[in-house]
Amino acid sequence: MSEDQKKQLESQLWGIANLLRGKISADDYRDYILGFIFYKYLSEKQALYANELLVGEAVTDYKKVTDQETLAAIKEESLLKLGYFLEPAQLFSVLAAKGNADIESESNYILEDLKSVLNHIEQSTMGTESEEDFNALFEDLDLNSTKIGRTISARNEIIVKILTHLDKIDFKLNEIESDVLGDAYEYLIGKFAAGAGKSAGEFYTPQQVSSILAKIVTTGKSKLKSVYDPTCGSGSLLLRVKKEAEVSEFYGQELNRTTYNLARMNMILHDVHFREFNIMQEDTLENPQHLDKRFEAVVANPPFSAHWKGDANPLFNTDERFSQYGRLAPKTKADYAFLTHMLYQLADNGIMASVFPHGVLFRGAAEGHIREYIIKEMNALDAVIGLPANIFYGTAIPTCILVLKKCREVDDNIVFIDAGGDNHYVKEGNQNVLRDEDVKRIVNTYRNRETLDKYSYVATLAEIAENGYNLNIPRYVDTFEEEAPIDLDMVSTELKDIESDLKNINDTIAKFCNELKITTPF
Structure with missing residues (x-):
């Protein structure tokens, strides 16, 4: 990925944060933005790895896998390789699509599904080597908090907005160097720090x-x-x-x-x-x-x-x-x-x-x-x-x-x-x-x-x-800057010139005062 593409990714991610300015405090929306970027990353990583495992199988797109035996095998390999597991229906893009459904109906309500998925990510690691690294990882993403909306509907609207905009950004995990998204994440952390x-x-x-x-x-x-x-x-x-x-x-x-x-x-x-x-x-x-x-x-x-x-x-x-x-x-x-x-x-x-x-x-x-x-x-x-x-x-x-x-x-x-x-x-x-x-x-x-x-x-x-x-x-380090030497003869000459100029000015003022028949000011 070129430097321009990297800057574009940073700009896109920061643009999502700006959507929430004035609606949620900076400290709060930092946790939601960074948390959902992380969830999207985990989802894309899961889908890419699962698709690698499905090469040569009858179904090669992980989102379309329904066979329980296949899913169990993918889960086992994912926990060893990635440290966590997400089912096809739990992927970020699936929830984002549901949230972006007809807003006139209740079909775009995703808060409960989202809570369930985030809990599942942590629970999938229980009893494995990665349990400690994923334990309570999403605890700061409180989807019931009134900080992001006084009503369930308002909270759902905010979360859907974040997920919808994030879903439009292609992380290109299979194309870029591993640190590019991480660096963009660091960029966001720095931007949040600047305003915190x-x-x-x-x-x-x-x-x-x-x-x-x-x-x-x-x-x-x-x-x-x-x-x-x-x-x-x-x-x-x-x-x-x-x-x-x-x-x-x-x-x-x-x-x-x-x-x-x-x-x-x-x-x-x-x-x-x-x-x-x-x-x-x-x-x-x-x-x-x-x-x-x-x-x-x-x-x-x-x-x-x-x-x-x-x-x-x-x-x-x-x-x-x-x-x-x-x-x-x-x-x-x-x-x-x-x-x-x-x-x-x-x-x-x-x-x-x-x-x-x-x-x-x-x-x-x-x-x-x-x-x-x-x-x-x-x-x-x-x-x-x-x-x-x-x-x-x-x-x-x-x-x-x-x-x-x-x-x-x-x-x-x-x-x-x-x-x-x-x-x-x-x-x-x-x-x-x-x-x-x-x-x-x-x-x-x-x-x-x-x-x-x-x-x-x-x-x-x-x-x-x-x-x-x-x-x-x-x-130990002398940073003293010496002042330029002063030419006293030059200073003396300048003072004499100033004195001469001042005498001429005073003579001119006295002449004007005499013509106006007023007292001179000196």
Whole structure:
């Protein structure tokens, strides 16, 4: 599929979202639009796979299959290959056609059928390997909610409108690369995030930032055994790593239930097989789900300075993720709790890259103690990258990326990059946005470990110790712009010329005042 076709698909999908503007709140119609796109994807995937199985049979169109033995065989194969099963009558196009029937009759009522189908998708996986990946996946699609209509008729009308417009879009799953629809889905998630205000940070990391993290953790590698995101949101960071390297296994954890569902849908839409991802819904700090594993790549955009139980929970003092540092992250700032959790789960040959607020670079007390231990005792900090302010949805604060390794190749210095200057981004609407060239420069500077005037500096560990392990970027990268020297003789000459001009003007005004026989104003 060409770039033009991809943009057309994105435009078509966003056009459906615009149909609901003013009728349903953005947060609500996001869940319905994304959920129904996912249902259509599952339907088309099921039909394509079933048709492959029917090659050479008497009936080769899955929609026309009625033989129960054939359906049973297709179900068995589908659960192994796809992880779910849809009968011919449950396909998206069938329900859309029913909803688009004569609107003057009740024949276009589809809410109950739709509820039944969505429940069936989840129930078809019970007792199979994919049960956990599909469990309660459609729970945010509440077809009885008054948010989408006060009456059953109004709700049915809205749902029919969405399905009818979606049915007109050909996903072309048998023609396009697997990531094209997934990328269009990501595009929609980004568009929803742009209008979601503060809550956007819960489920979406801007693509350019995701790209930086993904390129950094895949440095020198074309294949990764595993990638992990402990606060995975919609899964966009995990999937961005997939664009940079071949990944065998994806692991993630997400606290918000709606966002957790979105992450699983996003994985499947990007054609990540259910056996290749493990996304769990729990509090990462309180109840980590993958603690026995070590990951070759770790990426994250944790909630900035979130509250956590900290020293209020005595178990954390003996938790291997936190105990070796001698101090716990403050209860009101969990940044270093997330950082040390990720570092604990990083494999010896892995790279970790995560976004944090600038405060992690210089705040003292417990955070300063942990920071010093990571640098001095573990020698795990590899790079500090400053990003522009107002680059994340929902917050305008400046942020940074910390890169860590347990076994650093270059273990006597740390790279500092100041990519937050005015000439390192562009403004789009209310947001600051990194360009492709900005991303490329950041990644190349990190990989080459370069000192560049007013942009980056390779600091020795001795220099960092001299600064008391304060990592504030201006201590290392001098971005001061000298003012042009002032020619005092020229300034003196200009002042004399101004004084002469002023005398001439005053003489002219005095002449006019005398002619008018009025007092001069000076």
